[in-house]
Amino acid sequence: MTALRNVSALVEKEWRHYFGSPIAYVALSMWTALFGFFFWVIFKQFLLYSMQTAQQMEMGGGFKLSLNDLVISPVLRNMAVVALFILPMLTMRLFAEERRQGTMELLATAPLTDLQIVMGKFLGALALYVLMIAAGFANFAILWKYATVAPEWKPVVTGGLALLLVGGAFIALGLFLSTLTRNQIVAGILGFGLALIFWILGWLDQPMADTVTRVVAYLGVTNHIEQMMKGVVDLKDLVFYASFIAFGIFLAHQSVLSQRWRA
Amino acid sequence: MIEVDNLTKRYGRTTAVDGISFVVKKGEILGFLGPNGAGKTTTMRILTCYLPPTEGTARVAGHDVFEEPLEVKRRVGYIPESPPLYPDMDVDTFLDFCAKIKGVAKAQRRARVDAAIEKCRVGDVRKTLIGRLSKGYRQRVGLAQAILNDPEVLILDEPTAGLDPKQIIETRELIKGLGGEHTIILSTHILPEVSMTCGRVVIINKGKVVAEDTPENLTHRLRGAGTLRLEVRGDMAALADALKTVPGVTAVRPHDGAGGVSVIDVEASAGADVRADLARAVVQKGHDLLGLQQVGMSLDEIFLHLTTSEPAAAVQVAPAAVEATA
Numbered sequence: 001m002t003a004l005r006n007v008s009a010l011v012e013k014e015w016r017h018y019f020g021s022p023i024a025y026v027a028l029s030m031w032t033a034l035f036g037f038f039f040w041v042i043f044k045q046f047l048l049y050s051m052q053t054a055q056q057m058e059m060g061g062g063f064k065l066s067l068n069d070l071v072i073s074p075v076l077r078n079m080a081v082v083a084l085f086i087l088p089m090l091t092m093r094l095f096a097e098e099r100r101q102g103t104m105e106l107l108a109t110a111p112l113t114d115l116q117i118v119m120g121k122f123l124g125a126l127a128l129y130v131l132m133i134a135a136g137f138a139n140f141a142i143l144w145k146y147a148t149v150a151p152e153w154k155p156v157v158t159g160g161l162a163l164l165l166v167g168g169a170f171i172a173l174g175l176f177l178s179t180l181t182r183n184q185i186v187a188g189i190l191g192f193g194l195a196l197i198f199w200i201l202g203w204l205d206q207p208m209a210d211t212v213t214r215v216v217a218y219l220g221v222t223n224h225i226e227q228m229m230k231g232v233v234d235l236k237d238l239v240f241y242a243s244f245i246a247f248g249i250f251l252a253h254q255s256v257l258s259q260r261w262r263a
Numbered sequence: 264m265i266e267v268d269n270l271t272k273r274y275g276r277t278t279a280v281d282g283i284s285f286v287v288k289k290g291e292i293l294g295f296l297g298p299n300g301a302g303k304t305t306t307m308r309i310l311t312c313y314l315p316p317t318e319g320t321a322r323v324a325g326h327d328v329f330e331e332p333l334e335v336k337r338r339v340g341y342i343p344e345s346p347p348l349y350p351d352m353d354v355d356t357f358l359d360f361c362a363k364i365k366g367v368a369k370a371q372r373r374a375r376v377d378a379a380i381e382k383c384r385v386g387d388v389r390k391t392l393i394g395r396l397s398k399g400y401r402q403r404v405g406l407a408q409a410i411l412n413d414p415e416v417l418i419l420d421e422p423t424a425g426l427d428p429k430q431i432i433e434t435r436e437l438i439k440g441l442g443g444e445h446t447i448i449l450s451t452h453i454l455p456e457v458s459m460t461c462g463r464v465v466i467i468n469k470g471k472v473v474a475e476d477t478p479e480n481l482t483h484r485l486r487g488a489g490t491l492r493l494e495v496r497g498d499m500a501a502l503a504d505a506l507k508t509v510p511g512v513t514a515v516r517p518h519d520g521a522g523g524v525s526v527i528d529v530e531a532s533a534g535a536d537v538r539a540d541l542a543r544a545v546v547q548k549g550h551d552l553l554g555l556q557q558v559g560m561s562l563d564e565i566f567l568h569l570t571t572s573e574p575a576a577a578v579q580v581a582p583a584a585v586e587a588t589a
Contacts, residue, residue, distance in 0.1 A: 002366065009363035013349075016360075020351045106347035106408070109311040110364040111336040260314055 006112050010120020011127060018090075018128050027086055028132055031079075035136035038078045039071070046070050067143055067151040073229040076159045079136060080222055083129070083167045084199055088191030090128065091174025092184045094121045095256070099182040114256045122175050122249055129167045133160060155231035162228035165241035169221050170195050172248025179255035195221070264289045264416060264446040265310065269319035272305050272470075279305040281470035282319065287463075289415075292442040294461030294478070295450040302470040303450040304344060307418050310448070311341040323416055337366065340414035340445075344421050346405025350394030354385055354404055357393055358411060365412040375411055383407040383437065399430040406434070410441065417447045423456060435460050491538065493527045494554035495545055503527065505548050511537045524553060 018024035050065050098104040107117050137160060144150050174191035181187050202220020204213050217223070221244065224237040265287040272280040280302040287293045297303050308314040310321055312332040320327060326334040349357055358376045367375050380386050383403040388396060393404060402422065409417055422438065423431045431453075439460050441447060451457060457464050458478040466474040474481065495502060499517045506515045506529055514530040531537045538555060545552045 006364060006366075009360060012363075013360050016356065017349070017351060101347070101349070102343065102345055103347040103349060105308075105313055105341075105343045106361070107364070108313050109336055109339070109341045110361070111333050111366055112364055113333070 003113075003116055006116045007120045007123065010107075010112075010117060011124045014094075014121060014124025015127065018124075023090070024128060027090060027128070028135060031082065031086060031132045032135045034082050035075070035079055036139055038075045039139045042071055042074050042078075067147060067149070068155045068231075071143070072140060072151060072156055072159060075139075076163050076229060077222075077225070080163055080166045080225060081199070083163065083170060084195045085192070087125075087129065087167055087170040088174045088177075088188050088195055091125055091171055092178055092188035092191055094125065094175055095178040095252075096182050096184045096187045100184075108260070115253050118175070118249060118253045118256060122171060122252075125171045125175070126168055129171065130164065133163055133167075152231065155229065158228040158231050158233050159225075161233070162225035165228075165238075165245075166221055166225055169198075169241055169244040169248070172245040172252075173198070176248045176252040176255060179252050179259070264291075264324060265448065266322045267306070267310070267319075268321070270306065270309060270316050270321055271318035272302070272309060272314065273317045278470055280309070280316075283467060283470065283472045284319075285465050285472060285475060287446055287448060289446055290443050291463060292438070292447045292449060292461045294457035294464040295448055295467070296452065296454070296457060296464055297450075297467040298452060301467045303467065304420055306467075307341070307343075307420050307448065307450060310335075311339055311418055312336055337412075338415045339418055340409030340412070340416070341418045342402075342405045342409045342420060342422060344424065346401055346408070348393045348401055348404060348408075351392065353392050354380070354389045354396075354407075357404065358407060361408045362411050367412050375413070379407040379411050382410065382440075384433070398425050399427065402426060402430070402434065403437075406437065410445075415446060417441060417445045419447065419449045421451055422449065423451065423453065431456075490558040491529045491531065491541065492554070492556050492558050493529060493541065493545065493552065494524055495527065495550045495552055496524055497548070497550035499525045499527070502545065502548050502550055505544050506541060509537055509540045509544050511540070528558070 015024075018027075046065070046067070049070065053065055095104070098107065108114075137156075140151070140156060170191075173194055174187070177190045177194065178184075178187040180190070198219060198221045200220070201217055202223035203217075205217035205220060205223055206213075209217065218240075224240045227234045227237055267286070268284050269282050270280055270284070271278065271282050283302070283306065285293075295303050295306070305314065309316050309328060310323065312328050312335050315329055320329070322328070323335045324338050326338070328335050349360075352360070355376070358379060359372065362372045362376055380389055383406050385400060385403050385407055388400055393401065396404065402425070406419075406422065409419070419438065423434050426434060435456060438447065438449060442460075442462075449456075449461060461478060463477050464475065464481060465472055493506075503515050503517050506512060506527065511531045512529055513532050516528045516530075518526040518528065529537070529541060542552055542555060
């Protein structure tokens with residue numbers, strides 16, 4: 001109970017910081033603007049395709065186009081990359097700022113455990129990200145209102161889950177990196193660079209690659225969203241993201257602990 | 264209430280705190296004195312569980328800082344040297360947040376925040392962003408944060424640093440008012456602060472305790488061995504020689520006075536009360552004795568002496584002390 005109350009107080013504090021400064025507004029508006037932009041561009045392309053297909057259908061060919069596969073999934077895939085850019089900037093301050101400001105001393109001398117502090121910060125950032133995802137998903141409502149054949153809702157939900165998990169991994173990574181320095185910019189650059197590396201690792205996943213390469217490629221954070229984008233939640237992928245996030249939190253916790261011994 | 268035993272903290276090769284021990288009784292205000300870099304902040308950080316000790320133990324209300332940090336943290340209110348505040352929160356929000364993480368029950372939270380605001384006189388800025396507050400207000404908000412959950416122990420690291428004289432007086436009054444119900448450790452390098460607020464003083468230098476006593480005793484210890492200042496009218500040279508023959512007198516230093524009045528500083532060995540003999544000697548030589556007063560060492564002088572000389576010599580704050588500062 002105490003633990004829960006402490007963590008929720010810390011989450012609330014993070015939110016006050018995000019919303020008491022321009023951070024949340026800028027992040028939310030950039031995110032939703034990009035979400036809307038990708039949606040618009042991809043949807044226009046879809047309209048073009050569907051007109052071509054309609055013509056082909058009249059000539060007896062063509063096939064049924066899926067809004068899920070041709071609009072929603074591509075938008076979400078693009079947003080996963082946008083998350084890679086924006087989230088390190090939301091996480092870089094988490095610990096770096098507390099340390100520079102001296103407020104780490106306030107948290108560390110309050111009756112809180114280090115794990116509660118780490119969890120409060122992780123969940124605070126994650127909650128803002130959930131809000132961002134929800135705001136972006138409002139775009140899709142149009143499809144249900146106006147499309148003659150409404151998209152399937154299941155892949156949309158699992159797609160949202162995929163976006164959440166990828167972002168959660170980036171947040172956990174950024175959280176850990178933020179404990180390493182009192183300089184926000186350093187934490188930001190590290191977070192962005194490493195997130196990018198974890199993304200690119202996925203490109204190594206070629207059918208012809210040797211085992212070692214494929215094992216490394218398995219760490220590619222964005223590869224594991226593919227199944228979920230299609231509406232299939234594979235336990236393997238859930239385990240991947242859960243372990244990635246847990247490991248990031250673990251490292252952040254160890255780092256906060258060890259700072260006391262080194263300081 | 265607080266027991267520190269042989270506490271040591273090393274950072275790599277440098278030893279910040281070197282085997283210090285002291286005890287603070289319940290309700291006492293202990294002044295923690297030392298020059299910058301003496302190890303005050305490190306000691307306080309260990310007592311608040313911010314840093315683990317390298318060796319030795321520290322206990323607060325019977326709980327070891329290393330074994331049971333949460334129990335200790337619950338009982339300690341702490342203000343670091345620069346109060347840790349979130350500049351983008353207003354005072355009310357900040358204190359409410361602190362009350363939450365200090366585990367103040369929801370039903371009492373409002374009342375505790377109000378009480379702290381009133382005690383620290385920050386009511387007129389409670390809706391102001393902390394980033395816009397002056398140094399004095401920030402310090403007071405820091406203090407309000409420390410007393411929020413009514414902790415048994417308060418640890419204040421230089422609470423008056425950077426304040427203007429009026430604020431310093433107010434803060435001291437506030438701290439004094441908190442003594443009694445709270446056990447307080449107060450670090451400072453401003454000496455009058457100690458004599459005004461603290462019941463006992465621990466002076467540390469280079470990580471070691473060099474003296475521990477009440478402010479009065481520290482001053483008093485020197486007084487017996489102190490300097491006597493005589494004001495006399497008449498020929499000085501002859502008198503100085505005569506005074507040297509008084510038993511117990513160790514040195515005589517005549518100064519030039521104005522209007523035929525001379526000032527002579529006489530030093531006596533420790534414990535010897537030479538006032539009566541001096542007065543008689545002056546009168547017998549046919550001089551007018553206009554004044555005879557003891558010149559005690561101020562706390563500043565003791566402090567300077569203790570922290571600039573060898574610890575061994577410092578323990579007996581002896582005549583050497585007077586010479587060093589005369």
